[in-house]
Amino acid sequence: xxxxxxxxxxxxxxxxxxxxxxxxxxxxxxxxxxxxxxxxxxxxxxxxxxxxxxxxxxxxxxxxxxxxxxxxxxxxxxxxxxxxxxxxxxxxxxxxxxxxxxxxxxxxxxxxxxxxxxxxxxxxxxxxxxxxxxxxxxxxxxxxxxxxxxxxxxxxxxxxxxxxxxxxxxxxxxxxxxxxxxxxxxxxxxxxxxxxxxxxxxxxxxxxxxxxxxxxxxxxxxxxxxxxxxxxxxxxxxxxxxxxxxxxxxxxxxxxxxxxxxxxxxxxxxxxxxxxxxxxxxxxxxxxxxxx
Numbered sequence: 287x288x289x290x291x292x293x294x295x296x297x298x299x300x301x302x303x304x305x306x307x308x309x310x311x312x313x314x315x316x317x318x319x320x321x322x323x324x325x326x327x328x329x330x331x332x333x334x335x336x337x338x339x340x341x342x343x344x345x346x347x348x349x350x351x352x353x354x355x356x357x358x359x360x361x362x363x364x365x366x367x368x369x370x371x372x373x374x375x376x377x378x379x380x381x382x383x384x385x386x387x388x389x390x391x392x393x394x395x396x397x398x399x400x401x402x403x404x405x406x407x408x409x410x411x412x413x414x415x416x417x418x419x420x421x422x423x424x425x426x427x428x429x430x431x432x433x434x435x436x437x438x439x440x441x442x443x444x445x446x447x448x449x450x451x452x453x454x455x456x457x458x459x460x461x462x463x464x465x466x467x468x469x470x471x472x473x474x475x476x477x478x479x480x481x482x483x484x485x486x487x488x489x490x491x492x493x494x495x496x497x498x499x500x501x502x503x504x505x506x507x508x509x510x511x512x513x514x515x516x517x518x519x520x521x522x523x524x525x526x527x528x529x530x531x532x533x534x535x536x537x538x539x540x541x542x543x544x545x546x547x548x549x550x551x552x553x554x555x556x557x558x559x560x561x562x563x564x565x566x567x568x569x570x571x572x573x574x575x576x577x578x
Contacts (some may be wrong), residue, residue: 366423367391373429378411382427385409394419402427410453436478437463439470439497451478471500480523484508487524490531491540505550513560514540517548526552 311317338344367390371379385405388397399417406415406427416428432454434446444457446466453475457463467485474481481498484506488495491510499507506523508516518526526549533539539547539557546558 362423364394365391366394366397366419366425368423369425369427370420371427371429374412374427374431378409378429378431381409381411382406382429388425391423394423397425411455413448434463434466435482437466437468438475439468440472440474445475447475447478449478449482451475467495468497469500470497471503473503474498474500477506481506483524484518484527487527488531490535494540510540513545515546517546517550519550519552522552529555 338347369383369386369388369390371382374382385408386402397419399419403415403417406412406417406429411432412429413432414430418426420426432448432452434454435449436447437457437460438445438447439460444460446454446457446463448454460468467481469475469478469481477500484498485495488508494510494512494514496509496511499509501507501517505520506518508518508527510516516527516530530539530547530549534541543560544557545560548556548558
């Protein structure tokens with residue numbers, strides 16, 4: 287209130303136009319956000335920049351962070367002291383320890399479990415693997431080994447293959463795994479399931495079976511003792527072998543002086559006699575007068 291000419295006059299409470307515009311401007315969302323967030327951020331950024339402008343302060347801060355991280359990672363509850371391997375033989379276990387190459391004790395923070403798993407399954411004898419850290423600081427590796435199904439003879443030597451044709455291990459000599467069937471020839475490793483089907487079909491001849499040979503990377507020859515061979519076609523070789531077994535059951539075909547049974551032409555199978563049988567046949571013809 288103020289006095290004018292001896293009369294008391296009430297002051298106008300309304301703000302001035304400039305003050306009004308300033309208040310309205312301060313109430314806008316952008317300005318309120320800038321005052322609430324932007325100004326504190328700029329102040330903190332300026333103070334931090336001033337602090338970190340000195341190289342010694344930066345080095346001290348980095349050293350503090352490294353020490354803090356190491357103090358956490360190297361706590362006893364986070365340390366891994368040994369590795370346990372289940373599902374693998376002694377030889378494979380040694381190979382796994384060698385390729386993993388860990389120097390225990392090691393912090394669990396420094397272990398990439400997926401990378402370790404990929405390294406382990408990269409070994410030929412390993413079909414699958416799981417890696418985890420057990421309580422007590424134990425790196426647990428669970429392995430499923432590939433089981434050899436056949437011995438493959440190639441120009442590179444002997445190798446063990448599983449049922450899918452995957453290389454399992456090299457073999458020094460055939461006598462080390464006599465219970466496994468033998469396959470040979472270039473490309474035979476790519477058709478192991480078909481070879482196993484033929485071996486299963488040839489079960490009646492198991493005692494005489496010597497192996498399977500891949501011919502021209504297209505088809506199989508079944509090799510028996512006494513130098514006998516069954517030449518199988520590219521298509522449906524199991525069915526062709528079953529026909530040979532049926533003939534052998536009825537007529538003892540493979541017990542005769544037969545060197546080759548050719549089933550490559552399904553409608554017209556042929557047989558080849560041994561040289562001794564052919565000579566005897568010609569002698570009989572001459573005796574009977576058919577050779578004149």
